[in-house]
Amino acid sequence: MSESGPAILVLEDGRVFHGRSFGATGETFGEAVFNTGMTGYQETLTDPSYHRQIVVMTAPHIGNTGVNDDDPESGRVWVAGYVVREPARITSNWRAERTLDEELRRQGVVGVSLTGTRALTRHLRDRGVMRAAISTTETDPLALLERVRQQPAMAGADLAAEVSTREPYEVMPPEGVPARFHVAAVDLGIKAMTPQRLAERGCRVTVLPASATTEDILALDPDGVFFSNGPGDPATADGPVAAMRGVLDAGRPLFGICFGNQILGRALDLGTYKLPFGHRGVNQPVIDTRSGRVAITSQNHGFAVDAPLDTPFDTPYGRAEVSHIGLNDRVVEGLRLLDRPAFSVQFHPEAAAGPHDAAELFDAFVDLMSAQPAPAAK
Numbered sequence: 001m002s003e004s005g006p007a008i009l010v011l012e013d014g015r016v017f018h019g020r021s022f023g024a025t026g027e028t029f030g031e032a033v034f035n036t037g038m039t040g041y042q043e044t045l046t047d048p049s050y051h052r053q054i055v056v057m058t059a060p061h062i063g064n065t066g067v068n069d070d071d072p073e074s075g076r077v078w079v080a081g082y083v084v085r086e087p088a089r090i091t092s093n094w095r096a097e098r099t100l101d102e103e104l105r106r107q108g109v110v111g112v113s114l115t116g117t118r119a120l121t122r123h124l125r126d127r128g129v130m131r132a133a134i135s136t137t138e139t140d141p142l143a144l145l146e147r148v149r150q151q152p153a154m155a156g157a158d159l160a161a162e163v164s165t166r167e168p169y170e171v172m173p174p175e176g177v178p179a180r181f182h183v184a185a186v187d188l189g190i191k192a193m194t195p196q197r198l199a200e201r202g203c204r205v206t207v208l209p210a211s212a213t214t215e216d217i218l219a220l221d222p223d224g225v226f227f228s229n230g231p232g233d234p235a236t237a238d239g240p241v242a243a244m245r246g247v248l249d250a251g252r253p254l255f256g257i258c259f260g261n262q263i264l265g266r267a268l269d270l271g272t273y274k275l276p277f278g279h280r281g282v283n284q285p286v287i288d289t290r291s292g293r294v295a296i297t298s299q300n301h302g303f304a305v306d307a308p309l310d311t312p313f314d315t316p317y318g319r320a321e322v323s324h325i326g327l328n329d330r331v332v333e334g335l336r337l338l339d340r341p342a343f344s345v346q347f348h349p350e351a352a353a354g355p356h357d358a359a360e361l362f363d364a365f366v367d368l369m370s371a372q373p374a375p376a377a378k
């Protein structure tokens with residue numbers, strides 16, 4: 001890696017961190033959040049849910065395995081900026097095609113390497129996530145702070161349309177796996193691994209833009225409907241909420257992940273709220289409220305659904321219950337309808353870097369589709 005110049009990171013409350021430039025040079029703004037994963041940095045960087053966020057990695061050494069063209073979760077790096085303690089000086093993996101530093105430069109992603117990632121993480125944990133900037137060009141932190149404070153906040157941000165596909169596309173089951181079901185997947189920022197996990201289980205997946213209406217979805221006559229993860233504040237996602245309500249009215253099997261879980265919460269007339277510092281990492285424990293089993297899960301969310309944890313509750317679509325609860329802070333991590341074939345989780349059963357404890361949820365969705373009477377017009 002070439003010698004790098006100085007870079008500064010400024011938080012909206014005025015705290016300043018000095019480090020060295022990493023990746024592209026320039027200036028970038030976003031919400032500073034931390035991720036505790038020790039693996040999966042390439043999946044993190046390319047997860048569209050990180051759009052407009054500056055991601056701070058708590059693992060002290062990032063980049064050892066470089067970057068390859070097989071692991072991305074989407075066609076580009078989405079993080080607005082990247083903060084690491086120590087970038088790997090040597091890339092050591094047989095699959096590597098480039099170094100991480102090269103990839104960030106290639107994609108114009110401004111990063112910073114700083115000794116104080118622990119102090120920064122503790123600050124965000126104590127004060128909550130906040131707007132921030134990284135700059136290799138501004139030497140006056142106060143001037144940068146002024147620009148940070150002019151940036152839009154994540155609360156109230158409507159971002160799904162900015163990351164979603166413009167045109168529908170299909171993901172087919174792999175060779176030798178017959179297509180037993182057709183799934184319509186609404187792309188609010190979908191990770192590539194999600195349609196793959198469905199395709200592996202015999203689903204032909206039609207991925208639709210975030211603007212898809214109930215009519216667009218039902219026009220495909222799908223066996224099941226999926227609502228994906230995605231960036232931004234679920235309180236702004238009125239279009240997807242309306243589309244999902246139509247799918248629930250039609251009684252089609254429904255599954256949602258992360259943003260999709262928050263959309264289901266809203267479709268059920270539950271509220272959503274912003275967590276102080278969110279859940280981002282690969283070792284988040286959740287308990288299944290029915291079986292009592294604990295799964296270690298991958299998560300990336302800054303908002304959550306507000307629902308009664310201990311009892312089923314009434315919704316416009318019959319009774320529902322909280323299916324999963326986060327064990328670190330008792331946040332709602334899943335919803336299940338009791339009178340309709342619909343459920344969702346706030347965590348990531350598809351997580352490519354693992355863990356795979358919750359992968360069986362894709363089987364549960366397939367089971368829901370198997371249990372439905374075949375639609376008449378097929």
Ligand SMILES: NC(=O)CC[C@H](N)C(=O)O
Nearest residue numbers: 049229230258259302303
């Ligand atoms: N990964 C996601 O789908 C994130 C959902 C939402 N943007 C949140 O931060 O909570």
